[in-house]
Amino acid sequence: MRDKREIVFWSSVIFLAQILLMLAQMTQYGGEDLYQPLKFLYGDGYGRAKLHNVEQYMWLLELSLYCIVTVRKIVQYKEEDSYMMIVRYPDFRSYYRAAYGTFVKYTVLYQIFLFLGTLAGTGVVRLGHSVRGVCWQPFLLSQGCMFLGNLCFGIIMFYLILHFNAVKLAVVLYPGLPVIAIVLRERIPEAVSNWNPGSWLMAARSSRMVSGGFPVGIVFLIEIIIFTAVSILSVEKRLCVPVSGKQRHLPK
């Protein structure tokens, strides 16, 4: 029951935050044409567009929400805090699979509510403007970039937390890299910034939206490969000596 209440709470937060993000971007651009939602969101040349503070903060909030929602759950499976839980599984593999299932469930839920919030936000924005139509391709591309990016970052975070107990490193990785991509994009050449996986979360940075953007098909393939490989490593093999085996603290 508690789990359901948590899901409802965080889903609502994600949903509302995404609506606010859409509205924040509208505010910046003073009600321009919404024919293509992403064109509206980022302007013709994303790399050159000014990123206003409101949009930055909203993106940071959205990324942080994913981190909060998934890391909170993954950390509950951290071995050194979970001895009494682990021994209830038939073996380590079952335990890691259970943790993995939780991670995938929360990543998918996050994406669903992000998608719904984007739809609702687009609808709210359209109510206030004359809109000829919505172009679905960039919209779906944006959702695809977020989903695959979150899966890729998320599984690496999962692996770091569960097998290396490296919660801080995981959180630096995400939302760290996306934050660098957002905040420093005006100061770093686009060609360099596109190598930052944090940029891969944003469809507007892709070659489908701007020239010189990251090649979206190749990036999707890389993310799927990383996700698959790290998933297998996470679940099928107990690669690391548990934290209790490393002298992070004196044994009793």
Add this chain to the structure above:
Amino acid sequence: MVKVEGLEKKFREEIILTDVNMSMEQGKIYGLVGMNGSGKTVLMKCICGFLQPTKGSVTVDGKVIGKDIDFPQSLGLMIETPGFIPYMSGKSNLKNLALIRNQISDKEIDEAMELVGLDPKLKKRVSKYSLGMRQRLGIAQAIMEHPRLLILDEPFNGLDVQGVEDMRKLFSRLAGEGVMILLASHYDEDIRTLCEDVYLVRDHHVTKKEKEET
């Protein structure tokens, strides 16, 4: 039956335990004593399967830990600080754990909590529990699924006098029902009154001691 044969454990080059040999049977309570840092918890983790011995083996009911099975089946465990979910109540935490195997009912969870002196109806979050209450909850989760092997690391920490007495009676009763209990404690009285055999961990070795020597 638990057998530890020729067990050695090193962390990098530091030897924690060496040439450990133990044999434990069902229906008995075994004590593990030693100074802080002597390796008691390391030994317990090796028996449970959380640490792989550098040499030697641990066998439980004929199965080698880390080879035939990852951990002993039917194990109840309380090692270090139990990692309960702090924003949930005690009962909710136990229900979460019980769902993994799905072998016991709500009533049995209630019984386990009452056995350790906790009120199953208490809605208080675990983050608000005292140390003694958390310790009791830790024991409750270890016993609630009727394990055949109980490993408890300093179970009396934080308990009041009555609590200690109640737990001693509980462990004696469980041993009478055929449960093998291995408990680590700093308190001589616990060892003297409860344990039939005592193992002393000192200078990286584990030796069987007469109770009077502890």
